[in-house]
Amino acid sequence: MANYDVVVLGLGGMGSSAVYHLAKKGLKVLGLEQFTEAHSLGSSHGKTRLIRKAYFEHSDYVPLLHQSYDLWRELERESGETLLHLTGLTIFGPSNSQILTGIRKSRDLFGLDVRDVSETASQIWNPSFNVPIHFSGLEEPGAGFLEVERCVRAHLKVARRLEAELRFEEPCLSWGANQDGIWVQTKKEKISAERLVITAGPWTSQLLSALNLKLQVHRVTQFWFKGKNSSILKKVNSCFAFDMPYGFIYGFPTFSNSKELKVAIHKPGDKISDPSEVNRTLSERDHLEVSQFLREVMPEVEPTPVEGSVCLYTMTPDEHFVIDHHPSYERVSLAAGFSGHGFKFASAVGKILSDLVAEGKSLELKDFLRVRPVVLNS
Template sequence: MAVWDAIVLGAGGVGSATAMHLSKSGARTLAVDQYPPAHANGSSHGQTRIIRQAYFEHPCYVPLLQRAYDLWHQLEASTSQKLFHRTGLVELGPRDGIVIPGVLQSAKEYSLPIEELSPSTIHERWPGLRGDEKWGGVIEQNAGFLRVEQCVQAHLDTAKRHGCQFLHDCTVLDWTSDQNEVKVVTDRGVETAARLVIAAGPWTRSLFPILSPHLRILRKHLYWFKPEKESFREQNGFPCFFHETPQGFFYGFPCFNGTGVKVARHSGGQLIESPDSSSTKRKPQDDQDRQLVIEYANQYLPGLGSNMTSTAKCYYTSTPDEHFVIDRAPGHPNVTVVAGMSGHGFKFASALGELASQMALNTEIPFDLTPFTIRRFAS
């Protein structure tokens, strides 16, 4: 008989939440991660992640986001800490582009409160934000940012409180499954379980090879600026921001707790094989990306200045359609995979953990997951 009811492979953004939901459901759960808790080697670090509901990517995400909001609030309440900063999010871009029409569509379908504002009104309200006068603009007040490492740690701590066991600094080398159980081979031995959830982020390609041709791993860069003006601070009402520009999508966060203004480019990225490959380690910094971010800041964030104080790198794991994979492994009904977050998955992590746990435990799934199946890649 298997030792564990469930093993979670990966205890990052999604895996930490999955471990919490499984152990809360009473499942004897083991979570394995190759790095220490809330580490900075994968996709869930760098202080902050934007969270929003009027989802320009597709309205089908909105119900999942509403559940994610509830679960983040529950996590805050149960751990007595502030994880979600409701700063609001200003989005600016062409009226016939991707962002503004997408936001308006999701807001309309789900009656979400957003306010449409012209770029000049936005600039009057927040002099540090600017957009082309021909563009549209919206503010979603119910949006903001999550403290990413604190969220992961809060999920891990709560999982532990509910009896989850952890193997950190332990690498999974392989897994197999038959009708009865799953065997997970690690560099410390073999673990057996009734179910396996794979939440391996940018390492998914090697652990789940059938997805490999459909996942692109992109190294992305984050930049912090020390602003020239006090108005960029969260306590002075500065919001998160997202621009669709002719040079691509860019976004950023207000200063909080003495940090700078974090700015990054959502588009682009350096294509890599894997975060660990020697070619990734040899790859130089992305000078073009840095230059584009500086030019973006000069053009659209007046008063930010050019004092860049630090940088970090992180990985997107992108599918061809940039929609997630949330599915059971073909031919392995006791293996669930959550992958391909395509650079927009963290805000969902709380709900994805619950979903992965429901899939693993074969309980009812209250969402339509058709857009997230593996079989969509077959065509």
């Protein structure tokens, strides 16, 4: 007899949403996490994550983004927490840049509210920014940010209320599946269930070694900076991003009485072979590009950070996610390879996983996100 309908391995961004949606379907759910609740050793920490709909990475994500927004709002209602802040986001770059071209494509295909900021208007967009000459912008008023750890906690809070059992500091050491069910060996006991969901983020390759997915973990950093004067904090009241020659730099306004601006670069850093062994000491090399950006574009901000943290990206070769049934075991589903842009989708990814478990399929799951040749080592 199985103890549970479904076990979820990993309660970070995606797993916390999966346990919530599975519990909502009335299933008997066990969530297992190797660390503590909303910890800072994986990919879902650092206070904020950008969310936007005019997706330059691929316009096929837009329907999923509509659903993600709706589900974040639903989670806010059910948890009583404010998680999503629609401050607006303006992305600047050379007007022929791939990023601006991709945003325009999604905007035009889906009729999204994205406004052009001309080269001339960019120069006077905000007096605290020296927008590079010949840059233009695209402003998405409905974009903004999510409070990342609070999102994880909110999913877990409602899942618990719906009687999901959640265990922390209990890593899965191994698992197996056969025609009758699945088993999971933790450091404490062997658990049986009907089905298994693997949402192990940077540790996915260790739990799915036989599947041999082409996932590469990278060390990434995020930093917080003080203003040279206090007025700068008030003048930055929306999210911003710049497609600079040295990388895609993005930042957030302050919120909840914080006194620092978060600014970071979206760039996979050093390759990591074991996510448990990553170097978490920060050095000057980690913020070279971001500091250069602040000197050039935001001169009212101190270019030396006051706080920083190391985070992890799990990249696929085509930078699209992998969400599917396990190719060899129908009872096992997985979601991984979020390639540095997945958090905004977590609300919808948990729903997709719950549909895969309960109905065997998900109408929202597009083929370009399934297990596909490019993500499989032959």
